[in-house]
Structures are given as structure tokens and as C-alpha cells.
Amino acid sequence: MKFKGTKKYVSTEDLSMAVNASVTLERPLLIKGEPGTGKTLLAIEVAESLGKRLIEWHIKSTTKATQGLYEYDAVTRLRDSQLGDERVKDINNYINKGKLWEAFEADEQVVLLIDEIDKADIEFPNDLLQELDRMEFYCYETDQTIKAKHRPIIIITSNNEKELPDAFLRRCFFHFIQFPDRETMEKIVAVHYPKIKKKLVKDALDVFFDVRKIPGLKKKPSTSELVDWLKLLLSDDIPDEILKNADSSKAIPPLYGALLKNEQDVQLLERLAFMTRREANN
Numbered sequence: 001m002k003f004k005g006t007k008k009y010v011s012t013e014d015l016s017m018a019v020n021a022s023v024t025l026e027r028p029l030l031i032k033g034e035p036g037t038g039k040t041l042l043a044i045e046v047a048e049s050l051g052k053r054l055i056e057w058h059i060k061s062t063t064k065a066t067q068g069l070y071e072y073d074a075v076t077r078l079r080d081s082q083l084g085d086e087r088v089k090d091i092n093n094y095i096n097k098g099k100l101w102e103a104f105e106a107d108e109q110v111v112l113l114i115d116e117i118d119k120a121d122i123e124f125p126n127d128l129l130q131e132l133d134r135m136e137f138y139c140y141e142t143d144q145t146i147k148a149k150h151r152p153i154i155i156i157t158s159n160n161e162k163e164l165p166d167a168f169l170r171r172c173f174f175h176f177i178q179f180p181d182r183e184t185m186e187k188i189v190a191v192h193y194p195k196i197k198k199k200l201v202k203d204a205l206d207v208f209f210d211v212r213k214i215p216g217l218k219k220k221p222s223t224s225e226l227v228d229w230l231k232l233l234l235s236d237d238i239p240d241e242i243l244k245n246a247d248s249s250k251a252i253p254p255l256y257g258a259l260l261k262n263e264q265d266v267q268l269l270e271r272l273a274f275m276t277r278r279e280a281n282n
Helices: 013-025 039-050 074-082 099-104 129-134 166-170 182-192 198-213 223-236 240-244 263-281
Strands: 029-033 054-058 070-072 095-097 111-115 136-139 144-147 153-158 173-177
Touching: 013 029, 013 039, 013 153, 013 173, 029 039, 039 054, 039 111, 039 153, 054 099, 099 111, 099 136, 099 144, 129 136, 182 198, 182 223, 198 223
Parallel strands: 029 153, 029 173, 054 111, 111 153
Antiparallel strands: 070 095, 136 144
8 A cells, every 4th residue: 555645634746755665665764844844744644544553752852762662660670679569570560661662562564653853862863773774672671682573664753953863864765845835735725624715725825925935034934834824814704805915024914923933033024014114104
């Protein structure tokens, strides 16, 4: 079965090809792109499309690679031994299995999402090289080798916050999600709001893409923020003429809080509006 997108996820031909190529090559798929372009959602929809269970490992700045394998809870075992608990006789009671262990021991092939890998320490990707290559790792505490029953479909996302090691990149199939063009964005909107008026979509996209073009924005609005903004426009029943006459260089869009996420960008649009009004009055 090939991935072609789903009813809830619009996949471009290049993205579908990348997913299917990584499955065929049995290599992790490394997905990069702007925040809000659907990288995490891709793994969810790939799992649903292929009828496979999804295991999610969301990476934080403090996450260590070993946590994906397992963690040995020596402190609890010591406490239990002092209390005379019978559980201390079996060390397996104090082995907390990680997401890789869970994926490796699954009785069927699963989709494993390693989300935002660039948040972790620079050594994090290198520490996973052998496990992702050989599909096995050794647990010292139980003296056993954990081998994957079925090679999982691995999707790794990155927001490009830091460069990933070359050795890690060589083992991945890479795809960069380009920001959707207008035609693709219309399809995405249709997935979320199938009954929305075409005129509202046209006017909203005009404003949205104009805002993205403004030089100096600290954070350009993303796909997910457009979807949120449209939801607010629909719920507040914004008059058509407000959007139709909107000019991002002259005024701040209505309900701008869904599009702009920091005070610098709001102040930038306010300055543009002030300068335009002053020029109009002179």
C-alpha cells in the first residue's frame, strides 16, 4: 500500500514519493520545514493511511537517546529492597521501556515518530545511529539484546533549529516540506472547512500571503495559523468588505492574534499602518 495523503491531510506528489521511498529503502524519513507545515501530522496520517499503529516520541531539550531505549530505576529498586518488597528479585520490574523498545517488540510493523529531534543535544542523533541501523540494542541490566521483530517505519521531524550530524543524515531519506502555494493552500482549507465560501477563502488568502511577504517579520504566519484564523473569521462572521478592502501594508488584519505571535510583528504592522495614514494625510 502506497501513501497518497488522506481525507484530512493534503500531500503533494513529492511528499508522497518521499514517504514511499523511505518505506521501500527501509530508512528513516527526515522531514524538515517551517513550524506549522504539518510535519508531525504527517506521521499520524501515514499511520492511519497504512493501517498501522503510531508510537510517538516527542523530543525535549533534556531528552537523552537512552530514554528511547530504556531507563533503569535503581532508586526505586533500592527503596523496595529496604522495605523487603518481593519485586526486587526481578530486575525487569525496574526497567522502564522507551519508545524504541516499544516499537521493536511490537508484533506488527508500526510507525515511529521521533518529533523535533533538533530540540535535543547535538549528540542525540549520533547516539541513535547504531540502533536505527541495526534495529537492535543491548540492555545491560537484563543481559539481553532487544531486536526489532518488524522494522518500524520511522519518521523524524526537525524545525531546523540546529544542524544534524552528517553521519546521521547519511542514514536518512530527506525531504523538505515547501511552504504550500496558493493552490495547495486552498485544498488544505477545503479539507478543514469543506463548506466555506470561496470568496472568504480568496480574500483571506490574499491577506494571509500579503502578510507573509512583509519584510522584517520575525515569524511568518503558518498553515496551522491560517486554519485557526479562518475558524475565527467564520465564528465571528466577519463582514466580507473588511477582508476585501484589507491591505496588509496599511492595516492590521482582523483577529490578527491568530496570525501574529509576537509583539515585534504587531508593532511592525502598526508602524506600517501609521506611516501609510500619515502619507495619505499629507
